[in-house]
Amino acid sequence: MRSIRRQLLVWLLGGVLVSTLIAGAMMFIKVREETGELFDDQLRLIATSLPTRIVVQHQAEEEDDELNDDISVQIWDLDGKLVYSANAGPGLPKPAFRKEGHHSVSSASGRWQVFTEIRRGHLIQVARASRDRDRLAMKLALRSLLPFMVLIPLLGLFILLVVSRGLRPLAQLARAVGRQSPSALKPLPLAHVPPEIRPVVLALNDLLARLEQAMSAQRSFVADAAHELRTPLTALKLQLQLAERAGDDVQRAEAFARLGQRLDRASHLVRQLLTLARHEPQMGLPQRAPVDLVALAGQVIADYDDLAREQGIDLGLNAGDDIGLEPGNGDSLAILLDNLVRNALAHTPAGGRVDVVLARDGGHAALRVIDTGPGIPPAARLRVFDRFYRCGDRGNTGSGLGLAIVKSIADAHGARVTLADNPGAASGLMVSVRFGAGTGG
């Protein structure tokens, strides 16, 4: 990209130069035309003022001296014989008799401006080389252009000065951006910003605001994550000390078993954190392809079949025939359903049911996970999507990230997640994910 300063200088000076040359050419043409008329008058005047003596007696005497060297005079008799000649160069052609007045003729030596007049049985021809007229016109045109030529370098300096002044706000903007600290991004000042640069500053401020928002979200996420990780790590350390102090093999085995559980929970927390980080709204979806929701739900249910049986829960899939394919990312949608089924199984007592239902709802696919557990009280339903939020204290061992992950993935698919009571049982939760109903993309 070439510098704005240089571009402006080259184009403005180029423009001035071309305009000056065009003005010069026009001036040359005009001056040439007027000089031509002037010379015509001069030729006619000389012809008519030639003393009769010269015409009749062919004697020039001292009057010859009054003639300008550039002007040729020839007098011919009507038989075509040259009877008098002054200053006539070899190039001047013989006149065409019977053709009086102004005309221009060409000869081997160039063009001539000629005036002819027949007087007292003689043809008087007064001529001047057209070259003289051109030379004079060129001289006058160049002379009038000279001041502009001198002014062009001055104009260049002036343009540089004006452009430098004009670009000063850009340099000020660059300095203001350079002064920003990544830890505290502040909007750039809008005062004294010219209207041309205002949109840039507004766009930059918008970007800075979004950056600041994203960075503060990151900061609070890292702080929350560190805080959440500290608890299981402290518990792990405690369990390890207990195992070390164990009096006998039975106590030691119990302590190690609890240590194992704590480790499982800590690594589950780390896995959930990683999943959430990968589904941050800014990240978008890694890949999009048509997803067979029925096959995907069948796979997730198969994964939890054994666990459900162990817990005495009836886990089932109920899918309509018209579900079709949903554009999205299969891996992400499997994580979404996995979290919902795991939640349902974790909260449903033995003898209960967990149903995964796939249906078409208003032309869009809808996925529902319905359980017969205690449900979530309406007051808590808005908060359960917050990171690290866990309802109540029913010996909750989760990390509180599952539904936040579900929401992120649903948003990325333009789907909406809603919570409701289980419509077919005395208690229980129904989580609905409706595709094509949200704002995401």
Ligand SMILES: Nc1ncnc2c1ncn2[C@@H]1O[C@H](COP(=O)(O)OP(=O)(O)OP(=O)(O)O)[C@@H](O)[C@H]1O
């Ligand atoms: N099906 C459900 N029935 C009753 N309560 C639920 C159900 N699903 C979620 N909850 C409540 O919502 C809270 C948030 O759920 P979420 O899935 O976000 O976190 P979690 O299950 O505690 O942890 P994680 O899923 O990360 O292991 C849970 O602590 C739980 O109390």
Ligand SMILES: [Mg+2]
């Ligand atoms: Mg969960």
